[in-house]
Amino acid sequence: MAGTDKSRDGVTGGPAIILVEPQLGQNIGTAARAMLNCGLDDLRLVRPRDGWPSDKAINAASGADLVLHKARLYPDVRAAIADLSHVYASTARDRYMVKRELTPRRVAEEMHGFIAAEEPCGILFGPERTG
Numbered sequence: 001m002a003g004t005d006k007s008r009d010g011v012t013g014g015p016a017i018i019l020v021e022p023q024l025g026q027n028i029g030t031a032a033r034a035m036l037n038c039g040l041d042d043l044r045l046v047r048p049r050d051g052w053p054s055d056k057a058i059n060a061a062s063g064a065d066l067v068l069h070k071a072r073l074y075p076d077v078r079a080a081i082a083d084l085s086h087v088y089a090s091t092a093r094d095r096y097m098v099k100r101e102l103t104p105r106r107v108a109e110e111m112h113g114f115i116a117a118e119e120p121c122g123i124l125f126g127p128e129r130t131g
Contacts, residue, residue: 015111016042016122018080018087023049023128029060032067043071044080044122077124086114086121 017035022028022045032043045052052073061068074080081087088107102110107123114121 014038014040014042014115015088016044016084016120018044018046018077018122018124019048020046020077020080020125021049021127025050025054025056025058026060027128028052028054028071029057029062029064029068032057032061032064032071036064036067041067041070042122043067044074045071046074046077046080048073081122081124083120084122085119086111087124088122089124089126091126 017040019028019031028045028048035041035043057068111121
């Protein structure tokens with residue numbers, strides 16, 4: 001049977017997911033659903049365009065209410081990452097920066113080590129328009 005097995009306790013934890021200026025509630029909801037599918041529950045929102053909470057996010061989350069109810073709102077990126085020891089920024093755009101680029105596999109390996117050492121980490125997704 002397809003769907004979420006709500007008879008079992010979810011396994012949550014892992015890195016925080018930080019969404020910077022998400023444009024639509026639906027995008028927040030689908031991110032929450034993907035997070036829960038992967039066992040993640042720490043969602044941080046920086047200035048969502050349409051405000052928070054959002055009925056559209058709840059509808060799009062398809063049962064990931066746990067993630068949405070735990071989501072925290074922040075005024076800026078600095079506040080959203082203040083308690084994290086390691087933050088990875090994600091982009092699909094060429095930036096020509098003097099920053100190291102990592103594959104998703106390498107990031108996962110590093111984060112696994114940080115989480116095992118109880119060092120909080122996160123993945124930051126920039127504004128949808130500018131990445």
